[in-house]
Amino acid sequence: MLEHGGNLRDAAQRFGRDDWLDLSTGINPRWYPVPTLPGDAWHRLPEPDPALAAAAAAYYGAPLMLPVAGTQAAIQALPRLRKPSRVAVSAPSYAEHAHHWSDHGHAMTLTPYAQLDAAVAQNDVVVVVNPNNPTGALVPAAQLLQWAEQLAARGGWLVVDEAFGDTAQQHSVASHSDRPGLIVLRSVGKFFGLAGIRLGFVAAHPALLGELADLLGPWTISGPAQHIALAALRDTAWQAETRDYLRTNGDRLRALLAAHDIRSGGTDLFQWWAAPEPEAFWQHMAERGIWIRLFKQAARGVRLGLPPDEAGWRRLQTALTEWSK
Structure with a gap:
């Protein structure tokens, strides 16, 4: 690892x-100060709570969101939803993206931020960490949306990892994530300081979220994590x-x-x-x-x-x- x-x-x-x-x-x-949890949070199988997805959509400004066991779960799963593709991953950035896109038959290249515009024309998938981890570099939202449109026109994807985006919400593209080809990852681990509950969200077109949910399977988010995150997302x-x-x-x-x-x-x-x-x-x-x-x-x-x-x-x-x- x-x-x-x-x-x-x-x-x-x-x-x-x-x-x-x-x-x-x-x-x-x-x-975030963890609230007292009801006893059945530990006892019941953690069936998905629609209120959690709705609270996340309201907080992140996205039309629709899928809870996942940390953005890491989505990072590992998304490459499995595409046939072998040409993939450009922003560099330097969170290393797990390149690690997983290099598997599953994809042709992955690490692309400096200054060369991402050119990479959009040459690849099927472009992955951008925004704000970047570890450098903090930012790509304006308007630029990201332009890239997403170019990629979607030929069946491609723009994956935007906004795990550190809570303090730079003005640069988020989550509100546009219902369009085909744009996938946005968000995390409660960083801003809320709750990395231990292993919870993140994916914003994307409903059809893609359905495919991702099927791949990840049932009971991906624990009952305690759902209760804690619901309180945190609503606590303005x-x-x-x-x-x-x-x-x-x-x-x-x-x-x-x-x-x-x-x-x-x-x-x-x-x-x-x-x-x-x-x-x-x-x-x-x-x-x-x-x-x-x-x-x-x-x-x-x-x-x-x-x-x-x-x-x-x-x-x-x-x-x-x-x-x-």
Whole structure:
């Protein structure tokens, strides 16, 4: 399997400590407060709740949404719904897309963001992570819709992964996802800080959502996950407060890095930069109990998320000061 952030057991085994400040995932460190669950959430088979799909459609602004066991489930399943195709995956970006499109007989190429426009004319499927993970790069919604129209005209797909899109909703194309050929992935793991419940949503044309649902099978979302997500998606007060919190702390992280001569880019949830010595920086932080994400290949650099509290901010500032000396 590919390596991902949040692998604290690996960190503990490698560095022999258990006092980690985990900044490796870009997940909101202040997760949605889980409500009390009814007993039958654990007892009953988790049949699909139409209210959950409706709440997701309202929150994300999409005509129709299919709940899935994290966007990862859709990433793994979508390549199985097409005959062998020419596929361009934005690079650098979340590595699972390229990993799964390279299977199932597809001809997959990694395509830099600057070359995506040309790739639309040469491929059957184009996958764009927007905002990009790990760099935070954004493609305007108008451009994405133009690409989707071009691809759909010849039976192609534009897959847009908006897992980090909650703090950049103005760039979302989910509201247009009822048109053929446009597929949008959304996650409750990042903004809501609920990665552990394994829940995401796919917005697409009804016919494609039906095919995807048949492929994934029954009972894909646990009963507890459905109850928790329904509360989170309807809690507009918490959402507004959290956007303010993430905006303030995203600005704080950018400013802290800039104060140590680090020019970074990203979102309100994380920052990334092409560090000249990424392995050395990662090692420096790990030795101080700060777990960040090291990228060794296409996006050679480092990414770190928001500290959860003032103690975490102080630890990060101290480690950055020691690195700058």
